[in-house]
Amino acid sequence: MLYMDHSATTPPYDEVVDTVAQVMKRFYGNPSSLHGLGVEAHKLVQQARSVIAKAMNVKPEEIVFTSGGTESNNLAIKGALRAYRNRGRHLITTAVEHASVYECCRQLEREGYSVTYLPVDRTGAVRAGDVRDAIREDTVLVSVMHVNNEVGRIQPIGEIGSLLREYPRILFHVDAVQSIGKLKVSPAELGIDLLSCSAHKIRGPKGVGFLYRRAPVRLEPLLAGGGQEAGLRSGTENVPLIVGMAKAVRMAVERMAENTAHLYRLRARLIARISAMPGITVNGSETMEHMAPHIVNISVPGKKPEVIVHALEQHGIYISTRSACASGDDRPSRVLTAMGLDPARASSGLRISLSADHTESDIDFFCDTLQKVLDPSTLPV
Amino acid sequence: MQADFIMLRLGELTLKGRNRSRFEQAALRDVRQRLRPFGGIRILHEFGRIYIQLNGEPYAPIAERLGRVFGLHSFSPVYRTAADLEAIRRTALNVMRSLPSKPATFKVTVRRTDKNFPHNSMEMNHLVGGYVLRHIDGLKVDVHRPDIELHVEIRQQAAYIYSYVEKGLGGFPVGSNGKALLLLSGGIDSPVAGWLAMKRGLEIEAVHFHSYPYTSERSRQKVIDLVKTLSRYTDSIRLHLVPFADLQTRLHQAYRGNLEITITRRMMFRIAERLAEQRGAEALVTGESLGQVASQTLRSLDTIGRVVSMPILRPLIMMDKSEIMEVAERIETYPISILPYEDCCTLFVPKSPSTKPRLIQVEFVEKRLDWMAEGIEQAVRNTETIVVSEEAPQETDVFF
Numbered sequence: 001m002l003y004m005d006h007s008a009t010t011p012p013y014d015e016v017v018d019t020v021a022q023v024m025k026r027f028y029g030n031p032s033s034l035h036g037l038g039v040e041a042h043k044l045v046q047q048a049r050s051v052i053a054k055a056m057n058v059k060p061e062e063i064v065f066t067s068g069g070t071e072s073n074n075l076a077i078k079g080a081l082r083a084y085r086n087r088g089r090h091l092i093t094t095a096v097e098h099a100s101v102y103e104c105c106r107q108l109e110r111e112g113y114s115v116t117y118l119p120v121d122r123t124g125a126v127r128a129g130d131v132r133d134a135i136r137e138d139t140v141l142v143s144v145m146h147v148n149n150e151v152g153r154i155q156p157i158g159e160i161g162s163l164l165r166e167y168p169r170i171l172f173h174v175d176a177v178q179s180i181g182k183l184k185v186s187p188a189e190l191g192i193d194l195l196s197c198s199a200h201k202i203r204g205p206k207g208v209g210f211l212y213r214r215a216p217v218r219l220e221p222l223l224a225g226g227g228q229e230a231g232l233r234s235g236t237e238n239v240p241l242i243v244g245m246a247k248a249v250r251m252a253v254e255r256m257a258e259n260t261a262h263l264y265r266l267r268a269r270l271i272a273r274i275s276a277m278p279g280i281t282v283n284g285s286e287t288m289e290h291m292a293p294h295i296v297n298i299s300v301p302g303k304k305p306e307v308i309v310h311a312l313e314q315h316g317i318y319i320s321t322r323s324a325c326a327s328g329d330d331r332p333s334r335v336l337t338a339m340g341l342d343p344a345r346a347s348s349g350l351r352i353s354l355s356a357d358h359t360e361s362d363i364d365f366f367c368d369t370l371q372k373v374l375d376p377s378t379l380p381v
Numbered sequence: 382m383q384a385d386f387i388m389l390r391l392g393e394l395t396l397k398g399r400n401r402s403r404f405e406q407a408a409l410r411d412v413r414q415r416l417r418p419f420g421g422i423r424i425l426h427e428f429g430r431i432y433i434q435l436n437g438e439p440y441a442p443i444a445e446r447l448g449r450v451f452g453l454h455s456f457s458p459v460y461r462t463a464a465d466l467e468a469i470r471r472t473a474l475n476v477m478r479s480l481p482s483k484p485a486t487f488k489v490t491v492r493r494t495d496k497n498f499p500h501n502s503m504e505m506n507h508l509v510g511g512y513v514l515r516h517i518d519g520l521k522v523d524v525h526r527p528d529i530e531l532h533v534e535i536r537q538q539a540a541y542i543y544s545y546v547e548k549g550l551g552g553f554p555v556g557s558n559g560k561a562l563l564l565l566s567g568g569i570d571s572p573v574a575g576w577l578a579m580k581r582g583l584e585i586e587a588v589h590f591h592s593y594p595y596t597s598e599r600s601r602q603k604v605i606d607l608v609k610t611l612s613r614y615t616d617s618i619r620l621h622l623v624p625f626a627d628l629q630t631r632l633h634q635a636y637r638g639n640l641e642i643t644i645t646r647r648m649m650f651r652i653a654e655r656l657a658e659q660r661g662a663e664a665l666v667t668g669e670s671l672g673q674v675a676s677q678t679l680r681s682l683d684t685i686g687r688v689v690s691m692p693i694l695r696p697l698i699m700m701d702k703s704e705i706m707e708v709a710e711r712i713e714t715y716p717i718s719i720l721p722y723e724d725c726c727t728l729f730v731p732k733s734p735s736t737k738p739r740l741i742q743v744e745f746v747e748k749r750l751d752w753m754a755e756g757i758e759q760a761v762r763n764t765e766t767i768v769v770s771e772e773a774p775q776e777t778d779v780f781f
Contacts, residue, residue: 039598051781
C-alpha cells in the first residue's frame, strides 16, 4: 500500500494516537470546571498552548484552538472583517485559495463585502506588486496562502508581509495549512497577523487546528457560548485532540529540516522520471525553491484523471485529482484554470503528495506503475 | 540578518570598585543561568565590555530572556564583518534595513582602533553614511538627535556594527541585596510588589494563605501561575502554601467584631515572620498601598505591623492604582490576577471592618484567644512548599 495523498490528510503518529487515548481516558474533566479534575484538564490545554507557541515562536495567548483549518480560516477572515468594519468592507485574496477561504470570501460578497481575487502567473504564484495595486482606502484584510494545496506553489508571503508593513491598518492572514512542518513559518518575523493551521496535515488528529492571532488583533467570534479561548471560540475544549495536536506540531517543527531535505530529494526524483514520460506535463514552477517539497501536480490531457486514480488504486497506490475538498466537483480545476492552463490540462490534473517516510524505491514503484497504467494498450480512455 | 554577538551594558553605573565587580559577577551569573538552554553561546569580556557570542544560536529568544534579567541596563545585537570598506558598507546597509521600524533620521559613528585601516573615522562616517543614504529612500542624516545611531567599530581582524539598543530591566541582580518573604494574595498588587522587590536585588520566596476547602483548587493554581510568571525573572521561586482555614474559622467562632480582619492579618504576619526566620529571609514584602481597603490605612498598617519585628517592605505604598496596574500588565501578572477565584481574604468579612483599629483593643481581644499561639505553630508546621519555575518538568510532559 502506497499512500501518496498526504496533502489530503496524513496518518497520525502512533505516539499521537497513544497520547490522545491516554488523555481521553484519564483527563476527562471539563477545563472550565472549578474542581481538581477541571483544573488538571485546563492545565493540559494551557501546556498544549505553550508547546505550540514555543514551536511557532509566538506568545501562548496568541494561539486559539479551533476544529481545524476550515474553522481557522473562517474565524480569521470573517472575524477580522466584522471586528474592523469601521475600517472598510474590502478584502484582497487570490484566485487559488483553498475552498475554505474562497467560499468564505464568496459568502462575504453575498453579504455586501467587496473582494478582489488576484490572478496568478503560469507557475501559480500571485505577485506582490498586484497586492499593492489592489489596496484601497477601505481594504481591511489580505489573505494569501503560504503553499497552494493543489499544485504546491509557494506564494511570496515574505514580500507581501514586508509591503504590508507600510499599511499597518491592513491585516495579513496566511493559510499555512500545507506549509507547517515543511517550510519555516515564523509569523512574527514575516509581519503576519493571522495564521491558520490544521493538525491532520502534520500527522496529528483530525478535528482540531489552531489560529495564530497577533496579540493586538481583534476578532469577532464565529461561535457564541461559554466564552472559552478568551471569548474567541466558545465550546468545551477538546482536550485529547488539542494535546495530540501539540505533540504533532512539536514533532513536525523539530523534524522539519531533515524531512524537508529528504522530501526535496524525492520530489526531484519523481519530477525527473515523470518528465521523461510522454503526454504528461508537470504543473507549477520548474524552480525547486518555488515549490513545496511534498506536492507534485501533473496533467495528463486526454485522459480522465479519476480513471487513473482508480487504476493506481488497484495497484495499491493512493493519489488524488485535486484538493480533497473539491473532489466532488466535475468542472476543470479552479486553480489550474487560474494558472492559465487550457481546459484539457485543467481537467486532467493529478496530485501526488509525499511523506518524509517515503523512499526512493516508493517513487520508482509509483512511476513504473503510472507508466503501466498510462500505456494506451492497458487503459480504456 | 543574524546577529553575531550581543553587547551587554550592565546597570547601576554609580557603583564603584569592589561593589561594581560583585554586581557584574552576579549579573553575569544570572545571564549565564538564564541562557543555559542555548548551548552554543560563549560569554566574553572584551574591549572593556561584555559580549555574548551567539555562534549561530537565534537572537530573538535570547533577547527575550535578556529582557527579563535584572541588572542589565541595555543590550544590542552586533554584526561582525570583514574590516574592509565594501563589506562594512553592505553590512551597515543590511543592519539599517533590518531595523524593526524605519527611522527618519540617522547618523554614523565610527571608531577605528586599527590605525592601519586606509580611511580615518571622519572619512568612514561619510563613506558609510553616504552609501546607506543612497540605498534607502526617505532617510536623512541628523547629527544632533538622530532616530538611530549606527555604530561602526573597526578593529584589526574585523569590523563590528550595531545600532539597535534594546532596553533592559535595570535594577540589581536577583539576590544581590538579600532575601525577603513575599506575602502573595493572588490579587493584582502583591505580585507587583514581589517583582519590584526582585528588581531591587532581593531574592524572594512567596507565602500564600489558602483556605481549602473554602477556597478552590483553581485559586491555588492561580497563585502557582502567578509565581511561575514571576519566576521568569529569576531561576525558580519557592512558594509556601499555608493552610489557613482552621485559624480563620476558629477566630470567626470566637470573635465577630469589626477587628476581625485586623486580627486575621496579624495572624498571617506572625506566620510569615516564623517562615521568614526558617528560610533565612530578613524582611517581609507586601503589596500594601495606602487607602485602598480598610486594612490599608496608616493606623491599620501600624497595628498590623506591630506583631513582627523584622522590616516590612511595602514597594507599592505610595503608588497609584493605575501605576500598579501598568506594571502588572507589563510583567503579565494582570490577566492571571483578575481571574475571579475567591481567595481567603474575602471569606469572613465583618459588616464594617475597622479602619482605625486601636492596638490596645486588638491586644485585649487577642489575649482571650489562647488557641492562637499553638494554631500558628501548627499552620507553620503544615505549610506545603513547592518550587515553582517555568522550566520545571511536570508529570504531563510525556504527553507533549
